[in-house]
Amino acid sequence: MKPLAYRMRPQNLNEVVGQQHLIGPGKIIRRMVEAKMLSSMILYGPPGIGKTSIASAIAGSTKYAFRQLNAATDSKKQLEQVAAEGKLSGTVILLLDEIHRLDKTKQDFLLPLLESGQIILIGATTENPYIAISPAIRSRCQIFELQPLAKADVNKAIDRALKDDKNGLGKYHVKLTNDARELLVQKGNGDLRATLNGLELAVRSTKQEMIAAGKNDENEITINQDEMANSIQLRSQNFDAKGDGHYDLVSAFQKSIRGSDTDASLHYLARLIESGDLVAICRRLSVIAYEDIGLANPAAVQHTQIAIQAAKNLGFPEARIPLANAVIELTLSPKSNSAISAIDSALQDVKNKDYGAIPADLKDAHYSGATKLGHGKGYIYPHSFANDWVPQQYLPDNLVGKQYFQPKGNSKIEKGLKKQYETLHEMQKNGLK
Template sequence: MKPLAYRMRPQTLDEVVGQTHLIGHGKIIRRMVEAKMLSSMILYGPPGIGKTSIASAIAGSTQYAFRQLNAATDTKRQLEQVAAEGKMSGTVVLLLDEIHRLDKAKQDFLLPLLESGQIILIGATTENPYISISPAIRSRCQIFELKQLTETDISKAIDRALTDKTKGLGKFRVKLTSAARKLLVEKGNGDLRSTLNGLELAVISTQQELISAGKKTEDSFTIDQQEMANSIQMRTQNFDAKGDGHYDLISAFQKSIRGSDTDAALHYLARLIESGDLIAICRRLSVIAYEDIGLANPAACQHTIQAITAAQNLGFPEARIPLANAVIELSLSPKSNSAICAIDSALADIHNKNYGNIPNNLKDTHYRGAKNLGHGTGYIYPHSYSGDWIPQQYMPDLLLGKQYFSPKGNSKIEKAFKQQYQILHKMQNKGLHQKY
């Protein structure tokens, strides 16, 4: 017998749970189906949230033939068979899983069929199509992002499965305690496929236990929290170091630290730890320390590098300890992006302006003939003067007086940097003005 999630696959849009922003009344996919003006599309989002269900429902609602292939594992020959079927019937709806793995040969075969309408492609992917799918395919498809299913959506699907006597578990007349339902919903982590298949295991295995114990099961029976816990597995985080979810998670991690939300930062750190990607965590913490905290608390930057070194030496699970220390300190530290803004401003001038030549007094003099070229002439050695400083020109002529560093003074340390910077800049300008 096929798994419950497969049997409960929707045949019409009304049977799909969630995704009302796409299939609700008056929304775009429902409009396409009702107007019989289907076009190829790409659906993307985490596993188990309805990509296959929507494709199946579209086909069922339009009475088109529905076929399902995998871009990574199925061959071009199988695509040709679907195309032949579409030619005979007029149109076939093809759900192509893992469309981001479509190779060039299959892509070239599909493109004219999409344009002619012989195949209506519904591509499914867990990765951001704007990053992972070729422009040629993207340009011929509408792109729709599916949202994570809510607990209400999941609970509605559970009720359908428990009451449907034809495709679901209605014949068992089973009930769930509120604690068992809550556990099933939460452990599924938004993956309806995993949730329904876990429910089926719980129902069938509990019934068998009752039979083995000599109890009658003709009447309804109840599954409690412990029985549910024994029947489901903790849903592992969907994590792909090259996928869209990875970049979203890293982004949320950095933005939480930047925003000084310690608890959110620890939450995202925990998710990254669960993924096991220590390299990504360490790299991102280094970036955060110097980009977002920077000169407001240089000690925190040093502590972060020390924590990263410790984490790399320890490995998981112990690495979580120094990582947590670093995340908490960075979250609670004063923030400043003055350093990154300064270097980006300097780079902008390099990219967009004529910045001129290095002044002769700064040019290299280690080779014969440098003096004849005027290189190094007029250079003043600062350490020969009181305070180890003397005004002289360092900037190219075309950028004289340019200021890139704009310290914010968000901490005592940065205020001191700001004061020193302003004093030196004023002295430099005054000294050069008097000199010239």
């Protein structure tokens, strides 16, 4: 027997749970179906949230032939069979899973068929199509991002499966305790496929236990939290270090620390720890320390480097302890991006401006012939003066007076740096008049 999630696959758009921003009344995919103006599309988002369901529902709503292939494992010959069917019937809807893994040979075969409408392609992927899919395919498809399913959507799908006598579990007369349902929804983590298949295992295994206990005549199956816990498994998250989900996760991690939200920062750290990618965590923490805290709290930056070294020496699971210390300190620390802003501003001038030559007195004079070229001539040695400073031009002529460093003064340390910078700048300007 096919799994429950497969049997409960929607036959029309009204049976799809969630994704109302795409298939709700007046929304774009529903408009396409109702107007009979389907175009090729790419659906992307986490596993189990409705990509295949929407493709199946579109086919059911339009009565076109529906075929499903995998871009990574199915051959060009199988694509040719789908194309031949489309040629005979006029149009065939092809759900191509893992479309980001479509090779060039298959891509070149598909492109003219998409142009002619012989195949309406619905590509499904967990990867960001703007990064992972070739421009040639993207340009011929509309791209739709699916949203994670809300708890209400998941509960709606569970109820439908429990009541459906034909494809679902209606004949078992199942009752879920509140805590069993909550566990099922929470453990599924938005993956409806995993949720429904876990539900079916719970129902069927509990039924077998009842039969073994001589309770075959009982009309209703009640599933409690313990029975549910033994029938489901925590859905594994997509932690591909090259995948879109990874970059979203490290982005959320950095933005939470930058925004000084300790609880959110620890949440995303926990998810990164579960991925097991200690190298990526340590690298991102180094970036955060210098980019977002920087000169506002150099001690915290130093503490982070010590914590990173400790984490690498310890390895998981103990590495979580110094990592948590660093994250909490960085999150609660004063913030400043003045250093990264300063160097980026300087880089923009280097890339885009005629910044001119290095002043001759600053050029290297430690080789034979340098004096004849005028290199080093006129250079004033600061250590020969009081406070080891003397006014002198260091910037090229075209950039004299340029100020890249814009200290914010968000901490006592940076206020001190700001005062020193402004004092020296003013002394330099007055001294060169």
